[in-house]
Amino acid sequence: xxxxxxxxxxxxxxxxxxxxxxxxxxxxxxxxxxxxxxxxxxxxxxxxxxxxxxxxxxxxxxxxxxxxxxxxxxxxxxxxxxxxxxxxxxxxxxxxxxxxxxxxxxxxxxxxxxxxxxxxxxxxxxxxxx
Amino acid sequence: xxxxxxxxxxxxxxxxxxxxxxxxxxxxxxxxxxxxxxxxxxxxxxxxxxxxxxxxxxxxxxxxxxxxxxxxxxxxxxxxxxxxxxxxxxxxxxxxxxxxxxxxxxxxxxxxxxxxxxxxxxxxxxxxxxxxxxxxxxxxxxxxxxxxxxxxxxxxxxxxxxxxxxxxxxxxxxxxxxxxxxxxxxxxxxxxxxxxxxxxxxxxxxxxxxxxxxxxxxxxxxxxxxxxxxxxxxxxxxxxxxxxxxxxxxxxxxxxxxxxxxxxxxxxxxxxxxxxxxxxxxxxxxxxxxxxxxxxxxxxxxxxxxxxxxxxxxxxxxxxxxxxxxxxxxxxxxxxxxxxxxxxxxxxxxxxxxxxxxxxxxxxxxxxxxxxxxxxxxxxxxxxxxxxxxxxxxxxxxxxxxxxxxxxxxxxxxxxxxxxxxxxxxxxxxxxxxxxxxxxxxxxxxxxxxxxxxxxxxxxxxxxxxxxxxxxxxxxxxxxxxxxxxxxxxxxxxxxxxxxxxxxxxxxxxxxxxxxxxxxxxxxxxxxxxxxxxxxxxxxxxxxxxxxxxxxxxxxxxxxxxxxxxxxxxxxxxxxxxxxxxxxxxxxxx
Numbered sequence: 001x002x003x004x005x006x007x008x009x010x011x012x013x014x015x016x017x018x019x020x021x022x023x024x025x026x027x028x029x030x031x032x033x034x035x036x037x038x039x040x041x042x043x044x045x046x047x048x049x050x051x052x053x054x055x056x057x058x059x060x061x062x063x064x065x066x067x068x069x070x071x072x073x074x075x076x077x078x079x080x081x082x083x084x085x086x087x088x089x090x091x092x093x094x095x096x097x098x099x100x101x102x103x104x105x106x107x108x109x110x111x112x113x114x115x116x117x118x119x120x121x122x123x124x125x126x127x128x129x130x
Numbered sequence: 131x132x133x134x135x136x137x138x139x140x141x142x143x144x145x146x147x148x149x150x151x152x153x154x155x156x157x158x159x160x161x162x163x164x165x166x167x168x169x170x171x172x173x174x175x176x177x178x179x180x181x182x183x184x185x186x187x188x189x190x191x192x193x194x195x196x197x198x199x200x201x202x203x204x205x206x207x208x209x210x211x212x213x214x215x216x217x218x219x220x221x222x223x224x225x226x227x228x229x230x231x232x233x234x235x236x237x238x239x240x241x242x243x244x245x246x247x248x249x250x251x252x253x254x255x256x257x258x259x260x261x262x263x264x265x266x267x268x269x270x271x272x273x274x275x276x277x278x279x280x281x282x283x284x285x286x287x288x289x290x291x292x293x294x295x296x297x298x299x300x301x302x303x304x305x306x307x308x309x310x311x312x313x314x315x316x317x318x319x320x321x322x323x324x325x326x327x328x329x330x331x332x333x334x335x336x337x338x339x340x341x342x343x344x345x346x347x348x349x350x351x352x353x354x355x356x357x358x359x360x361x362x363x364x365x366x367x368x369x370x371x372x373x374x375x376x377x378x379x380x381x382x383x384x385x386x387x388x389x390x391x392x393x394x395x396x397x398x399x400x401x402x403x404x405x406x407x408x409x410x411x412x413x414x415x416x417x418x419x420x421x422x423x424x425x426x427x428x429x430x431x432x433x434x435x436x437x438x439x440x441x442x443x444x445x446x447x448x449x450x451x452x453x454x455x456x457x458x459x460x461x462x463x464x465x466x467x468x469x470x471x472x473x474x475x476x477x478x479x480x481x482x483x484x485x486x487x488x489x490x491x492x493x494x495x496x497x498x499x500x501x502x503x504x505x506x507x508x509x510x511x512x513x514x515x516x517x518x519x520x521x522x523x524x525x526x527x528x529x530x531x532x533x534x535x536x537x538x539x540x541x542x543x544x545x546x547x548x549x550x551x552x553x554x555x556x557x558x559x560x561x562x563x564x565x566x567x568x569x570x571x572x573x574x575x576x577x578x579x580x581x582x583x584x585x586x587x588x589x590x591x592x593x594x595x596x597x598x599x600x601x602x603x604x605x606x607x608x609x610x611x612x613x614x615x616x617x618x619x620x621x622x623x624x625x626x627x628x629x630x631x632x633x634x635x636x637x638x639x640x641x642x643x644x645x646x647x648x649x650x651x652x653x654x655x656x657x658x659x660x661x662x663x664x665x666x667x668x669x670x671x672x673x674x675x676x677x678x679x680x681x682x683x684x685x686x687x688x689x690x691x692x693x694x695x696x697x698x699x700x701x702x703x704x705x706x707x708x709x710x711x712x713x714x715x716x717x718x719x720x
Contacts, residue, residue, distance in 0.1 A: 089276055
């Protein structure tokens with residue numbers, strides 16, 4: 001955790017420095033804003049992880065001497081198989097194609113996306129295929 | 131249906147009565163860990179959330195786009211064979227080079243690495259049962275496939291596919307200069323594949339940060355997985371900007387805005403800023419995964435640990451950071467960018483890249499090299515990427531860039547970089563991990579024929595293009611005047627492209643042969659280092675039933691070669707002793 005948080009905070013510092021340098025040497029706003037955006041992308045999760053790195057007990061994956069059994073038990077529940085990502089992906093495709101070919105495609109895209117959103121939510125709640 | 135995953139059990143050499151003669155999988159042959167109740171066939175393909183199935187789907191789809199884009203490249207080269215060839219119309223030619231670039235960059239090189247190989251290999255390398263968000267992972271693939279279908283369908287609509295180049299510069303890409311549904315389909319395809327990449331990036335970050343096995347500290351994560359972490363963060367920086375730019379361009383085309391048009395008070399240069407703020411990190415999104423593959427392959431075939439592991443990781447971080455600050459080196463000739471800033475940062479990238487090169491050479495130096503197909507492709511990568519990198523340093527110099535901008539010199543440079551990485555290192559990775567993914571070997575002889583034809587074809591195709599560029603031949607032209615003196619070099623280059631195309635026949639035959647007459651691979655055919663070689667080939671559902679103790683960046687090697695392990699296992703009650711302590715144990719086996 002500490003390694004990654006330092007990496008992200010370091011990234012934020014680097015982009016912050018070159019962003020400010022870029023602004024005062026070019027006064028070009030698009031690039032400056034994007035560099036500051038990139039700095040924030042590092043700073044927000046990086047500082048959060050850094051805080052936790054000092055407030056959390058050493059996790060087995062961070063402990064160089066950890067044994068595999070230190071992590072015994074359940075990892076998590078992983079979804080088995082689900083049709084909803086496919087439905088959602090196709091729904092997203094048809095929805096975007098609406099912008100190219102016209103509104104007649106919107107009901108198809110909308111219906112697919114809506115059914116996928118309901119399906120995946122219910123699937124997650126029940127913990128099984130719907 | 132959800133599955134509750136129990137942690138894998140530990141397995142130690144002592145439990146097996148010593149590692150000699152006991153491969154971990156000898157212990158597991160009778161286990162039913164590979165048994166998984168679930169759908170099969172096309173239903174499995176449509177519904178699976180297993181990273182291995184999704185990774186293979188990604189790889190197959192991206193290889194199809196690779197071959198389609200390759201066919202387009204051959205048609206482009208055939209058109210340029212001599213000044214009088216009129217194989218395709220100028221409009222079709224424009225569509226072909228646009229789609230060649232778009233398919234190769236957006237739909238092959240990136241997805242093959244981060245959606246295909248990384249999706250399959252990263253959870254195995256860090257000891258995870260799956261990606262952190264399996265259904266999001268599946269959604270990534272379907273968005274990607276949607277993007278592929280959308281982009282290719284441009285050829286079927288009136289007016290043809292997009293024809294403004296893979297960079298879609300304004301004002302060429304506006305509704306007046308590029309009317310038709312093909313251009314809009316291109317934009318929508320980018321939106322779909324962009325989100326697919328972002329979701330895969332999120333998934334990779336979460337998997338590498340949170341699903342590592344005990345003992346797999348960040349500085350024991352294999353360099354390929356490290357590079358994928360850094361690549362994923364670059365994706366999160368770059369692709370949202372691309373999506374924003376695509377939305378703005380679409381608004382310009384259809385909703386009457388003037389964001390990129392001078393007439394309405396907008397700025398075409400803004401498109402270039404937005405596009406290249408995505409586009410240059412994108413080059414490293416395409417390169418870093420392949421650097422990682424080579425970094426994992428070279429030690430295995432040199433029978434040594436990787437030289438300068440931490441140096442490699444820091445070099446990856448430096449390259450990624452610098453690559454985000456150099457976008458306008460593609461815009462030197464616009465005359466409105468800060469030349470010293472972008473030139474200096476571009477030069478600086480040569481330093482971490484140089485560190486990587488020295489470490490790759492250091493890894494091979496004094497090792498017991500064995501020249502199997504993955505190693506051959508990795509060495510091919512080193513040679514080709516070196517030339518691409520050196521010409522990149524040349525182009526970072528504004529005076530040189532002014533002279534060669536938009537000429538075939540630049541075309542040759544980026545093909546040197548991208549074929550070095552995505553093709554040579556990519557196929558190195560494919561040949562290396564194919565036994566793990568499919569449980570069967572590819573044939574060495576056919577693999578080497580593939581390598582040699584591709585390697586020779588590459589130099590024949592692209593070296594003349596440097597000269598053509600220096601002689602002033604512009605890129606993206608469908609013909610040239612006979613008195614320019616460019617004909618001979620174009621003929622040689624086209625011949626090279628035919629050799630490259632021919633080389634892939636060996637690859638396809640190799641796949642067919644390995645499928646028809648399988649040679650079982652076993653869990654660890656290359657005597658590999660990473661955790662992925664510990665499990666069976668192909669791995670069972672959720673990857674591991676047993677894990678070895680992880681005490682270095684090459685746990686499988688340590689397990690199989692206790693006399694040469696990188697770090698001797700330290701019991702938990704001796705934490706005061708440095709886990710990196712026993713350096714005398716490092717070394718290649720005799």
